[in-house]
Amino acid sequence: MDDIQKKLASPSKASHEDIVGRIISYSCIAAIIILVISILYFITSRGLATFLTDHVNLWQFLTGKDWNPGSLNAQGKPQVGALPMIVTSFSVTILSALVATPFAIAVALFMTDIAPKSGTKFLQPVIELLVGIPSVVYGFIGLTVVVPVIRNLFGGTGAGILAGTIVLFVMVLPTITSLAVDALRAVPAYFRSASLALGATRFQTIYKVLLRAAMPRLLTAVIFGMARAFGEALAVQMVIGNAVLMPRNLITPTSTLTSQLTTNIGNTIMGTLPNNALWSLALILLLMSLVFNLLVRYIGKRGEIKS
Amino acid sequence: MPAILQTKNVHLSYGSKEALHGINLDFDDHSITALIGPSGCGKSTFLRCLNRMNDLIANTTITGSFQFHGQDLYAPTTNLVELRKQIGMVFQQPNPFPFSVYENVTYGLKLAGHHERKFLDEQVERALKQAAVWDEVKDNLNKSAMSFSGGQQQRICIARLLAVQPDIILLDEPTSALDPISSAQIEETLITLKKDYCIIIVTHNLQQASRIADRTAFMLNGNLVEYDLTSKMFTQPAKQDTSDYLNGKFG
Known part of the structure; x- marks a missing residue:
């Protein structure tokens, strides 16, 4: 007992x-x-x-x-004065997101709705591969391919916002695509059936129902891509020109917040003004990533599909 | 009166597995026809053949004749988009789009190219009234359709369908996800609609079939066992299987 x-x-x-x-x-x-x-x-x-x-x-x-x-x-x-870097950072971010989004959504639609089988079989590994390539490789390709092409086409050094945008476009494309695929897969199949049963064609269904129902999550995908572009340092540093000058157009050398940090953080002495100023740039980056995060949460909360 | 939709010898296979073994059913206009039978008997599959929703499922082969207004549904020249406007479908799960009620009901009309505000307003009111949900939503037409109750959502879906004025309404267990009160409201709606439409409903609820259907078809294992006037089938079924099913011996 x-x-x-x-x-x-x-x-x-x-x-x-x-x-x-x-x-x-x-x-x-x-x-x-x-x-x-x-x-x-x-x-x-x-x-x-x-x-x-x-x-x-x-x-x-x-x-x-x-x-x-x-x-x-x-x-x-x-x-x-940090304005040139702030302007450049925002320019490359917004431009690369603007260019990448239509491509990303088109690829995502192809994978979810147009050819789900081959899309998942071939594109999924391609997208994953693109995510896995180290950014220094992207930067190196940008430096050896993109910059000379721009130089030959438009003159100047070739480095600048345009080169940065092109490199970042390739880098954020897989991010936005894979999140857009998730967004489109989250749209219940019965919305598609309902639309088709009302006599809509496949493209009408995609355009009027699917994209609309997935819109909040697609926006989230774009913002994630922008956060990635905003924070990318190495690849951008290699093609942006690294001159802290106000960009006059898309092909003048300039500098982003991140590229300035990677270039100069090793050349300053802790506790001095030049070093502190770089930390201030880092603080701006931190605050911006916070803003991106809050945006994602805000949009995500508003766009929940209630069932 | 000739039937509005005639099907003959319908066979359907998913891959190598045949799910329908030769169904012959004719449907009259201005009436409600119920398809009943145990789960997996092929009644939903058959219903989905009627507006070619099975086309969306890969590896499906369908043979047999489907005559709608004397026209073959599966002819290569059939315009699928036009067909689905004439033969609309309401699904088991209420599936309004996550848009406003107004946008839901005008969806089909806008697809058809109608954009005049006045016309759309009229059609929205007509469709929602026909679906007996107007009084409940008329003050909230711009509210998301998802914010209404399940029964209201299902009637909004019916209104969305009625807005495009189809000839035939297919309903795939439209009340199985709803509570008894909402189900009763949907049934009333269907009874008032039958004077204008041909309604074909798949239901698991035998009482529902007996309450609203003019004719009932009993299916079992991919075969049509019996098809008769509901009043006759529920009182004097011709086949033993039908009698057993109606008396709850299986299913």
Whole structure:
């Protein structure tokens, strides 16, 4: 009798395992949370040092066109105008997303609705391969193929927003495509049957029902692509020209926030203004990825298909 | 009165498996015909042949004759899009598009090239009234059709179909996902609609068939067992299988 009582009153092996498992997962979660908070704190404190320690005016930082943190201008103020990089970053992001989206949606439609069998068989591996290619390879191809072509066609050095857009187009295409495929597959089949049963052709069904029903998730796909384009550093750095100049057109050398970071972060001394200014650029990148994330969540929430 | 839709010797196979073994059924205009039978007997499959929705399923072979207004449904010259406008379908699961009620009901009309606001307004009102859902949605025509109850959604789907004024309405177990009150409302709707349309309904609910159908076809294992006036079949079935099924001995 005592034996049974003891057995029932003390925790079993399974409940022990349960507790151990819970401890492991909670500590992993805690480690990740600490990591994220430290990253956020580090970037924010470094990024704000430009404004708090070096007393750079935030407005001048965001709208100034001259970037030369190592030297002072005529008024004795440090030259930390990040506008050219902000403009370039947004330009390549928006342009590459604009160009890639129609292609991505067309490919996704082909895979989900037009030729689901061969589409999944051949295109899926191709898309996955494109995702897997390291960005330095894209940049290298951009440098050896795209830049010379642009140089021959339009003159100049060939480096600039156009070259960056073309390279990023290839890089965000698979991202947008695979998310668009998910978006279209999430549209219930009965919408398609309903549309066809009302006498719609396949393209009318795609155009009027499918794309519309999938729109919020397609937008999410585009924003994910934009986030990827905005954060891409290496490939862009190789083709953008890396001169912190306001872009005058699509083929003048310029610089994005990310390419400026990769180019110069090794050449500055921690704690000095040039270094702090780069951290401020990183802070802008961080804030932008936050904005992209919030946009994705907001659109996703509005576009849930209720059934 | 000649039948509006005549089918003869309909065979259908999914790959090498034959699901329908020669069905002969004629459907009268201005009446409700019910297809009953246990699950897997082929009644939904047969219904989907009638507006060629089975075309969407790969490896399906259909033989036999389908005469609609004396015209062969499966002739190579048949315009599938036109055909589906004349023979519309309501599905088991209410499936309004995730758009407003108004856009749902005008969907088919817009496909047909109607864009005049006044005409569309009239047709929306007519269709929703015919589907007996007008009073419930008239103040919320711009609200998403998904925000209504299942029964209302199903009647919006019926209205969406009625807007294009088909000749035949096919219903594939339209009330099986609905509660009894919504089902009763759909049944009432169908009874009022039968004066203008030929209605063919697949149902699992024998009481529903006996309540609304003029004629009933009983199918079993891909064969048509019996086809007669509902009043006759439910009181004096000619075949033993029919009698057993109606009395709940199997199915």
